[in-house]
Amino acid sequence: MTRSSTSHADPAENPYVEEPPTDFDPVAELSREAAERQATLLRAAVREHDHRYYVEADPLIDDAVYDRLYARLEALEREFDLATDDSPTRRVGGEPLDELETVEHVAPMRSIDNGKTAEAVREFDERVRSGLETAGFDPDDLRYVCEPKFDGLSIEVVYENGRYVLAATRGDGIEGDDVTEQVRTIPSIPGRLRGDPPETLAVRGEIYMPRDAFEAHNEERRERGEDPFANPRNAAAGTLRQLDPAVVADRPLDAFFFDVLAWEEVQNASATRPTTNRGQFDAFDAFGLPRTDRIELVEDIEAAIAYRDRTGEDRETLNYAIDGVVIKVNDRVACEALGSTSRAPRWAFAYKFPPRTATTTVRGITVQVGRTGRLTPVAELEPVDVGGVTVSRATLHNPAEIEGLGVNVGDRVRIYRAGDVIPYVPEVVEKRSEGSYEFPETCPVCGAPIERDGPLAFCSGGLGCPEQLERAVEHWARRDALDVEGLGPERVEQLREAGLVESLPDLYDLTAADLASLEGWGETSAENLIDALDATRNPPLDRFLAGLGIPDVGATTARALATHFGDLDALLDADEAALREVDDVGPEVAASIRTFFDGEENRAAIAGLRERGVDPEPVEGAGEDASPPLDGLTFVFTGSLSVARNDAQATVERHGANATSSVSGNTDYLIAGENPGRSKREDADTNDVPVLDEAAFADLLADHGIDWPPA
Template structure:
């Protein structure tokens, strides 16, 4: 039994923990003070029930009683208009978002070196022992902690004063997608930590969909006539990136936490960071963070290899997907001494499981066109069982891979499921055809010519290719582009499938009648979208450019182009030499921009937009800026949350002649730091001796140049 000191609610003080009453007094008879007291008790009790059910798998009450408590809490919050921030009722999902914002991690989320051979693990052990000797540690004291390597989606979760504040996907290791509201709906993720947490805690976990829940969820999808998920990992990754948290809440995601990224607090009175990786897992237990129960502390590398073999033997009995084990040096001080490379820690290693393979025959090859225009060949197979999963399709990656394999329809091939997830063809085991599959020279969707870029192939149809339409419209509607509220990916897909939007300019032909007849739309929501589109008919030039989805042109480059050329016609007429003169535009980007504007389909789409009254507003070029160039020559980098968005801050300094970049370098003049900043940019600033400005200092700097902060709304 968990001690009361580390529980969310003590049953001796909270009547809703054990054998709770569910016959409540009418809400109308409660005073505001009584309602708030009951809400506080209910929230604490429900947090305890969530933990006992989802983390400890040891529920205290029946589902029906839990539902009654939850409904009572929700009714009280609504009746008395109580703040629901941090409430368990938030887990049903918040408002949908138009896109996932990018946030910087508190600490880099590095990869782990890996191999499938035991000898590579022994070599890792030798490197560790050598490094420890150099660092003044006795290798005889070396112990390893072993744990399963989960095959899900890695996330960073941040708590401040024990309260859940943020979650982000791994992304590139330094920045990831903000999935705060999505992760909030996962019931095993505590909204408030138990026990005595540090002032700030950032933990790394793996979001996954349990195998049994995956099967149940797929069965329900089939019953609704929906396409089932291919595997649990795809289901978890696809779900977490959904823009509607209510959809995420409806899917059975779970999480295991396995590492501390940051532990910050009062070193005198606050809890100390665990001294070993094994004790870290004990801390997770005390804080109420779910973790695997298959963690083992072992004496040496041979015991770690044996641990891996034992997990491999039971992998099919686990209720979650694993593709190996992780071996970590136990002592945290030793880990600090060993350090990390730019990519991976030197104190951890992943011993991967062998791949699962089978052989079968290729019946056909189809070519899919992705939203970026990339063409991906897919082998249609004679169905084959690969470790309990029936595989009928496998990727051939790209035309260069087809040529390297010499593969064709009719050949017998080996099927490889990398990490138990993505089936692909690594080799031809029996050549039964003549020649190699001839990759199409024209797009199978729009018949535009196909161009090769190294090993890859792309449709040149651009904005005119229906297969790329959804991406084009989503890009157009992004917050950092035209910011069309109410036009998220799911609605874009619905409009395309309904046939009312077959090209980007079609957005501006939509009517209320077109939309109101679609499922999930009413007259009000239709009018709102039409109004939102009307508001974008005269967009700033940089947002227009960002919305076009030009390869290699993000918001920052779009702003630089807008300031350099002033209006759309000047940019359309610019040659590569002129483009290369723009900051951050090198030869490759200049060629990409010129190719985009030279493509007939893209020029037609731009002209069609203009014919429908979408005309980007010109901007002042540096030559015409006059006094607006008061920050000319300065370069700013922003991190953390400011009193306005980061895009608006960048746009403000650029409007006054400065540069705004995404990373700190020797050319950076100032790093501007808001609330909850990532650590890596501050570390880079220290290394490059770049001045760091808090927001108040930044406001003073701007005031010295006659610039108001925060910027006033254009409205």
């Protein structure tokens, strides 16, 4: 059975699966019967698209088309009161809960015996062979199935007639916390199963936060001034126990399933439980339940040990945390014959990796400065092996963490390392110093006063702080800001160390001769960077704002600020009340913007940029009630243009339009460069969408006061 052998929606019967139409009739013109039919089709199609995107990583449609299907389903359910418990629209989160209720598991969620040595695994094999021989089985027929042991939060999920009805944490193995509404928001867990499931199916899985999503989420927390999570497991566990499902929906959780707790069917004879543990994974595929691809059926225990060693070598490359592998007897009848103890099955064993904790001595404590000025203390350690990796530094998070631990130079501490997350210090195991480390009162880099905000500390030096400056220059050059090609982190560091860039405006004092004198620079690369910088002297206001690195201001908020205020001076003079009038700018973001612009060093940097001819273009016709010039229009681009396609898309989006990847009845213009795609031209003809070449597109933009090509 392949991963895509069954589906939530048959493309031959459901028009919203492949190349779905999105030019819908107004909701108000539909009868209730027509709305119900369309909502049923849309639910099935959205489930299919969710599965293809989150589980199979093979989407059928682009995000913009999906958003329109989802929005239509929401509108139908809202207007005609058609919402169902298993509708994909429930994923946004329901009402906050007063507390987590306790529920009994459908079947016990037992622990697994474990060991850290190959000898312990071989002893497990001997017990299994002896037990099977006693029960009348031929030990020579024994096969094992191997899988990763996930380091997340164990979960039970129950389906009745294919519909999601319950989720609970493991708890004590007999009862757990009811987290039905929280788990409902996780996109990879289906609200309705695919294929032909049994009447009751209870499955066991692991909730986790992917490593890349964990790092991105932690960065967002730091930017908001919140403490980062220590590791992905803590992040997943803390998230799932949130009482507000909307908070869970906003965090990047995922899941893998690995066991069947209950499989009950009375009338559905075709829904027969697999006879092997390996077959259960095939059933998960058929039902649309996510599972790991790292499953192996092996011939004997030595092959299982080899699987564990290979998995350990790949451990750091995986996008999820594991702490070992699980080895299971494959034959389910043999498993039942072996049975279980009061706490663990006799047919499974966890072969764990070396522990990722160690004890060492703190040699020193240094304080690092981030882009937003946040100060992070770091323990410099006597090098120690932690899980096969030599660790010499570990984060102490913030001043409050230091005070809570009571840690100082010379103390013996425990080091914890999970995956590729920065190691941290969870406890002092032997106090060898007096008191705690005294956090400095001034920035160790620039000497500016340190400001405390709850448990956190910040350098007040702003763009005048060399460390903040280096990160600020990197941010200024990013593609979603000023897009200065050739100004990566290594070159920024080189320019600062050479004394050529001591403030953001210094970038625009650079000459080709300055750069050509540095190691690794040639005449051509030097001239290219100068040309790239010159091209940013009159940037769009929103890109200028995004480039400044104002805390809590990304590209979307920068665009809203630019449209609302129109020019830089109006924004610089706006108080918090005026800032809160902008869409998506709440009290905290308004305060963050005002604090940034009130900073002496930040004001000096902006003034210095303007003195060097870097002055953002005002937004014509902007104001409190103004609409951007391309507001409401939708463009699709095909073929080769005089600029990169993503730059063309960014240009129209900056002026209020939508840029999508496929043509539909909602498309206003198809812009066709050289060698355009035939399918998009055909779709444009079908939907009566005007097709413009680049010259006509430039004329259209000129009519709206927009230059083409973009600078």
